Amino acid sequence: MKCMLTITIWGCINLVIDGMSDPYILFALHFDTVALIYPMIFVALYSTLPFELVQIIGTTPFLFMIFFSTTFSPGAGITGIKIVRYLFPRFYLWCELPGVQDNMEGCPEARIENMIYLFLSAQLFHTCFFALVFAKHCKKRADESKIIEQRKLVMCSDFFGTLQKELFGAGFKRYSQLTIHLNSDDLKDIASDDNKPENLIYTCCF
Numbered sequence: 439m440k441c442m443l444t445i446t447i448w449g450c451i452n453l454v455i456d457g458m459s460d461p462y463i464l465f466a467l468h469f470d471t472v473a474l475i476y477p478m479i480f481v482a483l484y485s486t487l488p489f490e491l492v493q494i495i496g497t498t499p500f501l502f503m504i505f506f507s508t509t510f511s512p513g514a515g516i517t518g519i520k521i522v523r524y525l526f527p528r529f530y531l532w533c534e535l536p537g538v539q540d541n542m543e544g545c546p547e548a549r550i551e552n553m554i555y556l557f558l559s560a561q562l563f564h565t566c567f568f569a570l571v572f573a574k575h576c577k578k579r580a581d582e583s584k585i586i587e588q589r590k591l592v593m594c595s596d597f598f599g600t601l602q603k604e605l606f607g608a609g610f611k612r613y614s615q616l617t618i619h620l621n622s623d624d625l626k627d628i629a630s631d632d633n634k635p636e637n638l639i640y641t642c643c644f
Contacts, residue, residue, distance in 0.1 A: 441468070443471075444464070444467055444468040444471055445464070447467065447471075448463070448464045448467055451467075457536045457537075458535075458536070460534075462534055462549065462553060463531075463534055463535070465553060465556075466527070466530060466531040466534050466553070466556055467531065469527050469556055469557055469560035470527045470528050470531045470556075470560070472560050473499060473503075473526070473527045473528075473559070473560040473562075473563065474499060474500050474503070476563075476564060477495070477496045477497075477498070477499050477563045477564070477567070478492070478493070478496030478497065479496075480564060480567055480568075481495050481496045481567065482496065484567075484568075484571050485571070498563075499563050502526070503526045503528050506519070506520075506522040506523060506525075506526065507522075507523050507526035507528045507529045508520055508523045508529065508543075509523075509526075509528045509529055509531075509532045523544070524544075524555070524559070525559055525562055526559060527556045527557075527559045527560040529542075529559075530545075530546070530552050530553075530555050530556035530559065531556065533545035533546065533552050534549075534552065
């Protein structure tokens with residue numbers, strides 16, 4: 439769908455402007471649009487943030503592009519800060535536009551080099567965002583494993599065995615054997631099964 443939209447935009451541009459039929463421009467136009475639209479989609483789909491924060495974070499690449507890409511005033515920018523323009527695909531897109539590229543400062547000399555930098559810069563936000571999502575996922579898994587190990591230690595303790603015996607009497611022998619060989623899957627089954635009376639042990643101790 440996104441590719442069809444980009445091709446449609448490119449076709450409409452070529453209907454009114456000459457010299458824009460180069461496939462390189464289509465490539466640049468596509469990834470420039472990707473860099474501006476996909477952040478909003480990814481933040482909405484892969485985070486639990488409220489709608490207002492999704493809008494703020496999702497539009498950040500667009501706002502930064504306006505402020506720092508120097509494409510709205512080619513050749514302009516504050517010394518030291520304008521180097522940030524190389525992080526935005528819009529800069530490399532304008533380096534491809536006939537009549538504009540001559541006014542752009544610092545464009546790559548080779549065209550294929552310009553396309554490579556454009557592609558890489560278009561993935562910048564996506565890479566950073568999914569790196570954060572992956573790090574959060576790993577941290578969550580590590581915390582869950584730590585909690586499960588702590589629960590296993592408690593379930594194998596003398597206090598837990600005494601509590602089993604007082605609550606279940608005859609069932610103590612079976613559960614005392616279970617705790618010795620208990621793994622994380624067993625713990626999850628006990629915690630998720632609300633119909634078993636034995637689940638009271640799990641909730642009482644934690």
